[in-house]
Amino acid sequence: METTRGAERQRTAAERRRRELLEAADRVVLRDGPQASMNAIAAEAGITKPILYRHFGDKGGLYRALAKRHTDALLSALRAALDAPSERRERVEATLDTYLAAIEARPQVYRFLMHPSDDAAPSPEQGFDVGRHSAPLLRRLGEELGKVISERVDLGPDSEQMARIWGHGIVGMMHAAGDWWLGDRPCSREQLVRSLADLLWGRLAEAGDLPGGPGF
Amino acid sequence: METTRGAERQRTAAERRRRELLEAADRVVLRDGPQASMNAIAAEAGITKPILYRHFGDKGGLYRALAKRHTDALLSALRAALDAPSERRERVEATLDTYLAAIEARPQVYRFLMHPSDDAAPSPEQGFDVGRHSAPLLRRLGEELGKVISERVDLGPDSEQMARIWGHGIVGMMHAAGDWWLGDRPCSREQLVRSLADLLWGRLAEAGDLPGGPGF
DNA sequence: AGGATACGTTACTCGCGGTAACACCAGTCT
DNA sequence: AGACTGGTGTTACCGCGAGTAACGTATCCT
Numbered sequence: 001m002e003t004t005r006g007a008e009r010q011r012t013a014a015e016r017r018r019r020e021l022l023e024a025a026d027r028v029v030l031r032d033g034p035q036a037s038m039n040a041i042a043a044e045a046g047i048t049k050p051i052l053y054r055h056f057g058d059k060g061g062l063y064r065a066l067a068k069r070h071t072d073a074l075l076s077a078l079r080a081a082l083d084a085p086s087e088r089r090e091r092v093e094a095t096l097d098t099y100l101a102a103i104e105a106r107p108q109v110y111r112f113l114m115h116p117s118d119d120a121a122p123s124p125e126q127g128f129d130v131g132r133h134s135a136p137l138l139r140r141l142g143e144e145l146g147k148v149i150s151e152r153v154d155l156g157p158d159s160e161q162m163a164r165i166w167g168h169g170i171v172g173m174m175h176a177a178g179d180w181w182l183g184d185r186p187c188s189r190e191q192l193v194r195s196l197a198d199l200l201w202g203r204l205a206e207a208g209d210l211p212g213g214p215g216f
Numbered sequence: 217m218e219t220t221r222g223a224e225r226q227r228t229a230a231e232r233r234r235r236e237l238l239e240a241a242d243r244v245v246l247r248d249g250p251q252a253s254m255n256a257i258a259a260e261a262g263i264t265k266p267i268l269y270r271h272f273g274d275k276g277g278l279y280r281a282l283a284k285r286h287t288d289a290l291l292s293a294l295r296a297a298l299d300a301p302s303e304r305r306e307r308v309e310a311t312l313d314t315y316l317a318a319i320e321a322r323p324q325v326y327r328f329l330m331h332p333s334d335d336a337a338p339s340p341e342q343g344f345d346v347g348r349h350s351a352p353l354l355r356r357l358g359e360e361l362g363k364v365i366s367e368r369v370d371l372g373p374d375s376e377q378m379a380r381i382w383g384h385g386i387v388g389m390m391h392a393a394g395d396w397w398l399g400d401r402p403c404s405r406e407q408l409v410r411s412l413a414d415l416l417w418g419r420l421a422e423a424g425d426l427p428g429g430p431g432f
Numbered sequence: 433a434g435g436a437t438a439c440g441t442t443a444c445t446c447g448c449g450g451t452a453a454c455a456c457c458a459g460t461c462t
Numbered sequence: 463a464g465a466c467t468g469g470t471g472t473t474a475c476c477g478c479g480a481g482t483a484a485c486g487t488a489t490c491c492t
Contacts, residue, residue, distance in 0.1 A: 114349040133330040154424040165411040172392020173385040180384040195381040202418015208370045
């Protein structure tokens, strides 16, 4: 009975094929942006649409598979920065810098990852579902950072809750500032990193008011 | 010569019509979500598609007009909180709370405003354009807050730059935390507001390490 | 009256996501 | 050998939504 070995070989072949398709999709998405059509991707892979659908179900499936690869890569880079053996402030700056360097180096990947992917389930019942606007990447980063904070930082009672809030908040801060910076490039990366770290280090609380009206 | 008076009346009539169309569009978008079709909106307004296109150019135009109304409303509410005559910390908390209360009260509006609206210009030249992932609302809030900070807070040299960075960063923090909170509702709004303000007030820098591994 | 300028319609094109139906070509089971 | 299975691949189609062309009609100015 050769079934097991045969099935095995077929499975690995299918997986290789899948990887090839993903790489083709990657090329197209990085060239045309997130609105790349399934036709274009299929053409790039040298095949036709139905094959893509057999492998990935629908466009969302393909995009999710594609996103996972890049997300994993970015996440592991961030973890490395987060685990460096140094002072907390240095680690925070290193993490911010790693993220910003990544989106600076490959803005197309960044753009793709931030795409909401429109998995908005049309939810039949009146009143469509609410939240989940954020890209899955941001959710994941926020959760991950929350976990790290709660494991390592002493926040007193309700530590768990606060750590998650901070995780999502910090990630959001990093993302929004990064997105803005990437567009206008008003300053160097170092300066951006330092300013954000300063913000997290409470300089807003310490700063004095300027004359005229209430201080923020 | 009646041209001026006639033109005037026509213009105001057109504007009233436009407002009616926007209100119809509002109803549909708030019911069906951002993927509402132009057909549906036209039907709700009791007319047909071409009229919408005459008034707004394309779907993006309609959505931009729609977004402006809500954005302006939210922004004025935030300004009020930001201008209250009290301590800085209180004003910050009030502003956060105002934003969160708004997205809590009308999540559909929130969802619509955060929709990227896919104005991704297919930019003919190789390498499509990069940034501008964030919703226009966030950009605007970030700029606005940056202005307020730079006007009121004394940040020393490079104040302008840092204020803008902080503006976008704080808005991003608020948004990401709010989005996550709106989905899972893991705590009360008060608690969320206090935690975020604590974060901005430098509690991350002050907190001690927890045993085991490097502290964040 | 004559003509411009709005408002409104029907009926279409075009592109995209997704699918049905069919063909082919391995290896496997009897 | 010959039937069966499961993978790869195709062409041709459906449905739907954005956007447009062409046409008809009321209103108001000259």
